[in-house]
Amino acid sequence: MNYYNQFKANTQLKLSPFFERTSKLNESQEWRRWSGYLSATNYDLTHENEYFAIRTKAALLDISPLKKYLVEGPDALNLLDRLVTRNIKICKVGQVMYTPWCDENGKVIDDGTVQRLSENRYRITSAEPNLDWINHVATGMKVKIIDDSESTAALAIQGPNSREILNSISEISLNGLKFFSLMDTNFNGMPVSISRTGYTGDLGYEIWMKPENALSIWDLLLEKGNAFGITPTGLHALDISRIEAGLILLDVDYISSRHAIIESRKSSPFELGLGWAVKMKKNNFIGRNALKKELDRGPEWEFVGIEIEWSDLENHYRNVGLAPVLPSTAWRTSTPLFFNSEQIGYATSGTWSPILKKYIALAHVKSEYSKKGTMLDFEIKIEHFKKTTTAQIVNTPFFNPERKRSCPA
Amino acid sequence: MSRLKNYDAIVIGGGHNGLTAAAYLGRAGKKVLVLERRHILGGAAVTEEVFPGFKFSVCSYVVSLMKANVIRELMLPKFGLEILPLESTFTPLENDYLLRTADSDQTYREIARHSLRDAEAYTRFGPLMGQIGMAVRPILETIAPNAIKPSLSDLFNSKKLLDHIKTLTTQQFEYLTKLMTMSSADFLDEWFEFEPLKATMSASGIIGTFMGPRSPGSAYVMLHHYMGDIDGAFRAWGFQRGGTGEVSMAIARSAEHFGVDIKTEASVMNVIIKNNKAVGVALENGDEYHSDIVISGLDPKQSFLNLINENELPSEFVKDINNFRIRGSSGKVNLALDGLPDFTCLPGDGHHLRGAISISPSYDHLENAYDDAKYGNFSRKPFMDVILPSVLDPEMAPPGKHVMSCFVQYAPYNISGGWNDEKREAFGDTVVDTLANYAPNIKDIILHRQVLTPADLESTFGLTEGNIFHGELTIQQLFSLRPAVRWADYTTPIRNYYQCGSGTHPGGGITGSPGEMAAKKILGML
Numbered sequence: 011m012n013y014y015n016q017f018k019a020n021t022q023l024k025l026s027p028f029f030e031r032t033s034k035l036n037e038s039q040e041w042r043r044w045s046g047y048l049s050a051t052n053y054d055l056t057h058e059n060e061y062f063a064i065r066t067k068a069a070l071l072d073i074s075p076l077k078k079y080l081v082e083g084p085d086a087l088n089l090l091d092r093l094v095t096r097n098i099k100i101c102k103v104g105q106v107m108y109t110p111w112c113d114e115n116g117k118v119i120d121d122g123t124v125q126r127l128s129e130n131r132y133r134i135t136s137a138e139p140n141l142d143w144i145n146h147v148a149t150g151m152k153v154k155i156i157d158d159s160e161s162t163a164a165l166a167i168q169g170p171n172s173r174e175i176l177n178s179i180s181e182i183s184l185n186g187l188k189f190f191s192l193m194d195t196n197f198n199g200m201p202v203s204i205s206r207t208g209y210t211g212d213l214g215y216e217i218w219m220k221p222e223n224a225l226s227i228w229d230l231l232l233e234k235g236n237a238f239g240i241t242p243t244g245l246h247a248l249d250i251s252r253i254e255a256g257l258i259l260l261d262v263d264y265i266s267s268r269h270a271i272i273e274s275r276k277s278s279p280f281e282l283g284l285g286w287a288v289k290m291k292k293n294n295f296i297g298r299n300a301l302k303k304e305l306d307r308g309p310e311w312e313f314v315g316i317e318i319e320w321s322d323l324e325n326h327y328r329n330v331g332l333a334p335v336l337p338s339t340a341w342r343t344s345t346p347l348f349f350n351s352e353q354i355g356y357a358t359s360g361t362w363s364p365i366l367k368k369y370i371a372l373a374h375v376k377s378e379y380s381k382k383g384t385m386l387d388f389e390i391k392i393e394h395f396k397k398t399t400t401a402q403i404v405n406t407p408f409f410n411p412e413r414k415r416s417c418p419a
Numbered sequence: 420m421s422r423l424k425n426y427d428a429i430v431i432g433g434g435h436n437g438l439t440a441a442a443y444l445g446r447a448g449k450k451v452l453v454l455e456r457r458h459i460l461g462g463a464a465v466t467e468e469v470f471p472g473f474k475f476s477v478c479s480y481v482v483s484l485m486k487a488n489v490i491r492e493l494m495l496p497k498f499g500l501e502i503l504p505l506e507s508t509f510t511p512l513e514n515d516y517l518l519r520t521a522d523s524d525q526t527y528r529e530i531a532r533h534s535l536r537d538a539e540a541y542t543r544f545g546p547l548m549g550q551i552g553m554a555v556r557p558i559l560e561t562i563a564p565n566a567i568k569p570s571l572s573d574l575f576n577s578k579k580l581l582d583h584i585k586t587l588t589t590q591q592f593e594y595l596t597k598l599m600t601m602s603s604a605d606f607l608d609e610w611f612e613f614e615p616l617k618a619t620m621s622a623s624g625i626i627g628t629f630m631g632p633r634s635p636g637s638a639y640v641m642l643h644h645y646m647g648d649i650d651g652a653f654r655a656w657g658f659q660r661g662g663t664g665e666v667s668m669a670i671a672r673s674a675e676h677f678g679v680d681i682k683t684e685a686s687v688m689n690v691i692i693k694n695n696k697a698v699g700v701a702l703e704n705g706d707e708y709h710s711d712i713v714i715s716g717l718d719p720k721q722s723f724l725n726l727i728n729e730n731e732l733p734s735e736f737v738k739d740i741n742n743f744r745i746r747g748s749s750g751k752v753n754l755a756l757d758g759l760p761d762f763t764c765l766p767g768d769g770h771h772l773r774g775a776i777s778i779s780p781s782y783d784h785l786e787n788a789y790d791d792a793k794y795g796n797f798s799r800k801p802f803m804d805v806i807l808p809s810v811l812d813p814e815m816a817p818p819g820k821h822v823m824s825c826f827v828q829y830a831p832y833n834i835s836g837g838w839n840d841e842k843r844e845a846f847g848d849t850v851v852d853t854l855a856n857y858a859p860n861i862k863d864i865i866l867h868r869q870v871l872t873p874a875d876l877e878s879t880f881g882l883t884e885g886n887i888f889h890g891e892l893t894i895q896q897l898f899s900l901r902p903a904v905r906w907a908d909y910t911t912p913i914r915n916y917y918q919c920g921s922g923t924h925p926g927g928g929i930t931g932s933p934g935e936m937a938a939k940k941i942l943g944m945l
Contacts, residue, residue, distance in 0.1 A: 022522070022525050022528075023524060023525075024524075024528060043524060045524075046524035046525075046527055046528050139527075139535070139538065139539040139542075140539075141535050141536055141539055142536045142539040142540055143539075145536065157535050268543060269542065269543060269546065271546050271549075271550060273588075
C-alpha cells in the first residue's frame with residue numbers, strides 16, 4: 011500500500027485509507043464491520059444530522075470497503091456479458107450499469123455496478139468477494155481479472171449540494187454528467203474518476219481514487235464543502251436512505267446463493283424486484299435457462315415495499331397507554347407478514363422515514379399476495395406482547411426526488 | 420482366589436467409552452462394575468501430573484466430537500465438563516505464517532494475504548463440510564446393522580438410513596462420494612491453492628492413521644474431524660479445563676451418581692466363558708467377578724485375542740480381527756516449559772498461542788514425513804499438532820510456567836529394530852529440533868520432557884500398536900465393518916460378551932458414542 015497511515019489503532023480489523031481522518035472525527039466511536047473494515051456507524055452521537063445531510067445538504071461517506079474488480083483484455087466484454095444479467099453490450103465507455111449476477115440455477119450471487127472504463131476495461135463493484143466466481147466464469151477467456159479492492163479508495167458524496175461541491179474542486183464541470191455515467195477528472199492535479207451513482211436514492215456521486223491521494227482529497231472535500239454543509243456520514247444514516255430508495259442489501263434482504271446452504275434461502279432476480287435488470291433477449295448468460303423457466307411459470311416470491319399504517323400502530327400503543335414508539339434506526343430483523351392469519355412473507359429491513367414521515371419496510375411476499383395495495387398484517391411487539399398491525403404494499407422507491415436523475419439546464 | 424459379588428454387567432477398561440457405557444447401564448438401573456487396570460481412570464483421555472506442578476493431557480488432548488445427547492443425558496456439565504474454545508489454528512512458516520481464527524473477517528484477511536481466491540473459497544468450504552457432516556451424522560448415530568444376518572431393528576434402521584440418503588442433495592451426494600474415496604490432498608486441491616492452507620487442512624485427514632495426505636481414503640478421516648461439535652457448532656475444537664482426564668472424570672462421576680462401582684488397579688486377565696457364554700472376569704490378582712454380561716472397552720485385538728482364548732471364537736472372526744488395521748502412527752511429546760515459545764514468524768504471546776499450532780507447511784512436508792514411517796523410521800521432520808493448555812487454563816502449570824502438548828506423526832510402531840530408550844530420546848530430540856526451527860527459544864525453556872512412542876502408548880494405555888483410534892478410520896473398517904463384518908453392532912461371537920471401545924462404530928476420538936450406543940444396544944437386548 012502506498013498511503014501512510016499514522017493512526018495506530020489496536021484492532022485486528024482492516025483500516026480504510028481514510029481511517030486517519032474518520033477515526034478522529036468519529037465522536038461517538040461507534041463502528042460497524044463492513045467487509046472486515048472498521049466503518050463508522052455515526053460520527054455524531056446520533057445519526058440524524060447525517061441522515062439529513064444526505065437529503066438536504068451533502069453527506070460524505072467512506073465506501074472503500076466495497077469490493078472492486080478490474081476486468082481487462084479482449085474478452086472483457088464477453089466475460090461481463092456472460093457474468094451478469096444485464097446487456098453489457100450496450101454499455102458505452104463512461105457508462106455505469108447496476109446489475110445482479112446469478113449462478114447456473116438463476117439464483118442471485120451478488121449485485122453491484124459495472125463501470126466501463128475504456129473499450130476493453132471494466133470495473134465491477136460488489137458487496138462480497140467475487141474473485142473466485144469471476145475467475146470461474148472467465149475460464150478460457152482472454153482477460154485479466156485484478157482485485158482492485160485495496161488499490162482503489164472510494165468516497166460517496168450524496169445529497170442535493172454534492173454537485174456544487176464537486177464543481178468547486180473538479181477541473182472539469184460535472185453539470186453534464188448524467189445519472190449512471192462516469193468521467194475522469196482531477197482535483198488539484200490528483201486524478202479521480204467520478205460516477206454519478208450511490209446508495210441513497212438522491213443526487214450523488216462516487217469518487218474513485220488512488221489510496222495515496224485519499225487523505226488529501228478528503229481534506230479538500232471537507233474544506234471546500236464546508237460552506238455547502240458537507241457532513242461525514244456513517245452507516246446508520248446510509249441504511250435509512252437506502253431503504254427509502256428501495257435498494258437491497260446483501261446478507262440483509264437476501265443471501266448470496268454461494269453461501270445460502272439450503273435452496274429455500276436463495277433468490278432469483280425476479281424474487282428481489284430485479285426483473286427489470288434481467289435481459290432475456292441477450293445471448294446466453296449464466297442462469298439464463300433457469301430464469302427462462304422461472305419466467306414461464308412465474309416467480310414464487312416478489313420483493314415489495316410496505317408501509318406500516320399509522321392509525322393501527324397508534325391504537326396498539328394507545329391501548330397500553332403509550333404514544334407510538336418508532337424505530338430510531340433502520341432494523342434488519344426478519345419480521346413475519348400475514349394475510350388472513352397465514353404467514354405469507356417477511357420483511358427484511360425497515361425504518362421510520364424521517365423525510366416521508368412514514369414507517370416503511372422492504373419485504374418478501376408470496377407472489378399471489380404481492381399486488382400493490384394489498385393489506386397485510388405486520389408483526390410487532392407492544393410491551394413484550396406480539397401483535398399484528400396493518401401494512402400496505404406500496405411502490406418503491408419510497409423516496410425518489412427529481413434531482414436524483416436531473417442535470418442542470 | 421476369591422469370588423466376589425455378582426453384577427448385571429462388568430465393563431473392562433475405565434476409558435471414556437467404558438465409563439460412558441457403564442453410566443448408561445447404571446442410569447437404566449443396572450448394577451454395574453467398571454474395572455480399570457491403571458491407578459487412574461480415563462484410558463487415553465487422562466490427565467496426569469507428570470512433573471510436580473505440571474499437568475498434562477498425557478495422551479488424547481482435545482475435545483470436539485463429544486456427542487451432545489451424551490453430554491445432556493449423562494448430565495456431564497454438572498459433573499465437571501467444561502470445554503474452553505481453542506481459538507485459532509496457527510501454521511508457522513519459514514518467514515511467514517497462516518492464521519485462522521474463530522472470526523471470519525480476520526480469517527478472510529489472513530488467508531487473503533496469501534491467496535484472495537482461497538480466502539473466498541474458505542468461507543464456503545466450512546458450511547459445505549457442515550452440510551456433509553449433517554448428511555453423515557445419522558449414519559454415525561445408527562447402530563451399524565448386521566450386514567449378514569440383519570435383525571428386524573437392523574432392517575428398520577437400514578430403511579431409515581436409506582430414506583435419509585434419499586434426502587441428500589446432489590451436492591451432498593457428490594461431496595460425500597468424493598470424501599469417501601479421495602485423498603485429502605486431492606480433495607483440497609479442488610478447492611484451494613495456497614499450499615500451507617491445504618497442508619494444514621489435510622493434516623486432519625492423517626491424524627491417527629497410517630496414511631499420508633495423498634493416500635486415498637484420507638479425505639474421510641478429515642471429514643470425521645470436521646464433525647466436531649461443541650454447543651452445536653460444527654468444527655469447534657476445545658480444551659477441557661483440567662485436561663481431557665476431566666472429561667473421563669465427569670463421566671465417571673455421572674456413572675457413580677447412577678450407582679456404578681468403579682475399581683482402579685484391577686487388571687483383568689481374562690473373560691470367564693462357560694458354554695460359549697461370558698459369565699464374568701478373572702483378575703490378575705486372582706479375584707473373580709461374576710455378571711450377566713461382560714463389556715470390553717478395549718480395542719478389538721485386546722478384546723478378542725488377549726482377553727479370550729482364540730479357541731472360543733470362530734476362525735473367520737479371528738482372521739478378521741487379525742486383519743483389523745491398527746497400525747500406530749503417532750507419538751506424543753509433553754513439555755514442561757519455563758515460559759512461552761516465541762515464534763520467529765509471529766513473535767510475542769498473541770492470540771496465535773491460544774489455539775492449535777500446526778507444523779504442516781506443505782503436502783511434501785507431510786508426505787515426506789509419511790515416507791520415513793513407511794520404511795520403518797520416525798519422521799525426520801514430523802507433522803505436529805501442538806497446543807499450550809496452560810494458556811487456556813493456567814491451573815495446568817505453576818504460575819508463569821507452561822505445558823505444551825505435541826501430537827507427533829509419524830512414529831511407526833514397527834520401527835526398524837524396535838523402540839528403545841535411545842530411539843525414544845532421538846525421537847524427542849527431533850520433535851524439539853523441528854519446533855526450534857520455528858520457535859528457537861524452545862530449547863532454552865524446556866524444564867522437563869515426556870516422550871511417548873507408540874510402544875509407550877501400548878504399554879502405558881493398552882492401545883495396541885499405540886493406535887489412538889483403536890484401529891484406523893479407513894473406509895474398509897467403518898460402520899458395518901468395524902471391527903468385523905456381522906459384529907459391528909457391539910455384539911460378539913461370545914454370548915453376553917459385548918464391545919464398546921473406539922474400535923467399534925463410529926470410531927475414535929472423545930465422542931462417548933461407541934459407549935453410548937453399545938449400552939443402548941445391550942439395554943435393547945436385555
